[in-house]
Amino acid sequence: MALIVGQLGVPPEIEAELNRLEGTYTFEKLSDKGRNGYLFKAHNRVLDRSVAIKFYFWADGYRAHVEPQALARVASRSIIEILEASVVGEEWALFVTPFCEQGDVDRYLETNRFGLREALRFIGSLLDGVSALHRQRFVHRDLKPENILVSDERMPLIADFGSVRLLPDGEEVVAGSGHAALYRPPESFGSQRYDRRGDVYQTGMVLYQVLGGRLSYTDITYLNDEQKARYASSNDDYERSRIVDRAIQERAERQELLDSSSLPDVVPAAVRRVIRRATAPSPDDRYQSASEFMNALNDVLGGVGDWRFADGEWLLHGAKGRYRFQPGETIGRFVLQQNLGRGWRRIPGMGEDIKARLVPLAEDLAGR
Numbered sequence: 001m002a003l004i005v006g007q008l009g010v011p012p013e014i015e016a017e018l019n020r021l022e023g024t025y026t027f028e029k030l031s032d033k034g035r036n037g038y039l040f041k042a043h044n045r046v047l048d049r050s051v052a053i054k055f056y057f058w059a060d061g062y063r064a065h066v067e068p069q070a071l072a073r074v075a076s077r078s079i080i081e082i083l084e085a086s087v088v089g090e091e092w093a094l095f096v097t098p099f100c101e102q103g104d105v106d107r108y109l110e111t112n113r114f115g116l117r118e119a120l121r122f123i124g125s126l127l128d129g130v131s132a133l134h135r136q137r138f139v140h141r142d143l144k145p146e147n148i149l150v151s152d153e154r155m156p157l158i159a160d161f162g163s164v165r166l167l168p169d170g171e172e173v174v175a176g177s178g179h180a181a182l183y184r185p186p187e188s189f190g191s192q193r194y195d196r197r198g199d200v201y202q203t204g205m206v207l208y209q210v211l212g213g214r215l216s217y218t219d220i221t222y223l224n225d226e227q228k229a230r231y232a233s234s235n236d237d238y239e240r241s242r243i244v245d246r247a248i249q250e251r252a253e254r255q256e257l258l259d260s261s262s263l264p265d266v267v268p269a270a271v272r273r274v275i276r277r278a279t280a281p282s283p284d285d286r287y288q289s290a291s292e293f294m295n296a297l298n299d300v301l302g303g304v305g306d307w308r309f310a311d312g313e314w315l316l317h318g319a320k321g322r323y324r325f326q327p328g329e330t331i332g333r334f335v336l337q338q339n340l341g342r343g344w345r346r347i348p349g350m351g352e353d354i355k356a357r358l359v360p361l362a363e364d365l366a367g368r
Helices: 012-021 068-072 105-111 116-135 186-191 196-210 225-233 237-253 269-278 290-301 355-366
Strands: 025-031 037-044 049-057 084-088 092-098 148-150 156-158 306-310 313-318 321-327 334-339 344-346
Touching: 012 049, 012 084, 012 092, 025 049, 105 148, 105 196, 116 156, 116 196, 116 290, 116 306, 186 237, 196 269, 196 290, 225 237, 269 290, 313 355, 321 355, 334 355
Parallel strands: none
Antiparallel strands: 025 037, 037 049, 049 092, 084 092, 148 156, 306 313, 313 321, 321 334, 334 344
16 A cells, blocks of 8 residues: 555655655565664656665765765676765755665574575675775775665665765775764774774674674673663663663773674684674774675685585585484584485494584585
């Protein structure tokens, strides 16, 4: 059922723009996801095509933000196509993009898992988009799963531009974004400064999640006992948010936000080292560019097995068949099974072992 513009309760500038767009679009759904704007699913009646229409609030004024038309000129297969872009009044911008049925990475990961090589290629493609922004002297400042769509080909599309800033001529730093403390680079908490290496940090966080690492979106998860007590005793939302932000900052500065033990055993040490370097607390210790990060991923990609997740288990696909782990008779230990096309069987002469120690053996047997 089509939405009735006059009943949406949006700001007057947006209502006026929606009335103008009604000549071309039928508005089908208003999403309340996101804190800095309004997202609509709409249908272009002329092209018979579903689109997403996003209005961004420019809280600090028009001049501080990137012209929508400038962003539309950034070319990358990993940046969603901008079909239309305009300024709406003095505080809003409008982007029209294709609508992706798969949704964003957060939604996708609710019911799907990336394979190991697939995840590395996914992030490599994402870094291609980040590099394209950086070449035009843009920094994104809010790279997180919610702002990255999954295309029909299961590849990333950067699709949120409300926090993008242009690095001024002769400068390499802009103000940090106030959004998403969980993904904020440690240096941005105190200095409020942000450069290209902040985008590297956020992409490292996304790599961890795409590989299956756990990252809670529940604020209280990051509080210690003393912080939990102060949080519980406060009725002030602003004070509570400050407690949470400080807790996240402290963990980020100690590089303790990401729990590497939550990554699947099939993620090798080389990939874990890439994540750790990309998310290093000091920007000087990270990859210094998206391109350097992408090269590091390419270096490790050829050395990892083709592990894919299906029907609740990891399967290794190799030139000599498929391999999987099955629980052994001893708790915490597993046996390695092989399928050469005639069903699964335990590999003769091989005993039980810890799953992580069986991974390289399976890859050797599979011939990668």
